[in-house]
Amino acid sequence: MKFLKLLLCLPLVLQAVEPLKLSLPTDNRALFDGKPEDFYMFVFRGNSKAWTAGQYGFVRNLIKTEKEGVIATKFHEGLDIKPVKRDRNQNPLDEIRAIASGQVVYLNKNAGGSDYGKYIVVKHDWGYGPFYSLYAHLARVDVELEQRVLGGFPIGTMGYTGVGLNRTRAHLHLELCMLSTENFEDWLGAPTQRGPYDGRNLIGLDIASLFLAARANGDLTIPAFLESASPYFKVAIPRDGELEITKRYPWLKKGDHSKPSNAYEIAFTDSGIPLSVVPSHRQVTEPHLTFVRTTRSRHEHYTRGRLTGSGRRATLTKSGRKFIALFTNEYTKPKAPVEPAQ
Ligand SMILES: [Zn+2]
Structure with a gap:
């Protein structure tokens, strides 16, 4: 009886949040x-070394x-971690280890x-x-595709x-990412050796803050x-079936998804991390910006060029529309099988 009870509990245990x-x-x-x-590898700014540019975020x-002084407009999707060991020729010797247990899904062994x-x-x-951790600029890759690794391996x-x-600026570039779409090649319009594991399709989270927050709170989850995080902009898109992104990350769904609605409103951070998908009654036929954070300089600077305008006025740029297409069903819906010609 006890055994049966245990057996019945098993599926629940397997799905538990770790x-x-x-x-x-x-x-x-x-x-x-x-x-x-x-911790952070610097970049040279003139004759000085700026370690701040090795951090995650708008740092470059x-x-x-005019109104906000000096601001950094280029986004850095990960962390640049400095070596702590070098050989006599100044080559870095640091061993790179998986940040958590998982499976190797992509390797680029060609520098x-x-x-x-x-x-x-x-x-x-x-x-x-x-979620996907990415380890870049390596001298050597010591794992095989599909290999399972433990954290610290x-x-x-x-x-x-x-x-x-x-060699001077050798470092590990580390990211922890969400995935926009499995059908990245359709979005790109061309085959790619990288499959979906391309920087344009991987959405980097603030991994340094996550390391610190997870250290302080052992029960922390990524959601x-x-x-x-607070939204910088929101975009309404026509509702046409469930989005791939909410199938992958169901916790993004906020509001009542059971009733029909005209649109979905997706909230994004400045760098483009999706925070929520909410059903909306707006009438839209194409992606439409519905909210923007008010800033004193141009929105291009804060959104990696995806929005244009200033203050409360903003529209999606061409690259902004292309970015939003990563989340709409236009490219990401599995294709219907082609009918054979009669
Ligand atoms: Zn980097």
């Missing part, structure tokens, strides 16, 4: 020691604005094949959809492969972590 249990990917622990200047391409150089993507599932060696790097 703790994040994140571990840093190298021996560099300065993030936890409150020494960001030792500084411009002077010239991408801006990321040699890189690895590991898929994780803590019980609320897939060595997967490669730090290097400086990829675009715009040299709970994202609740503290």
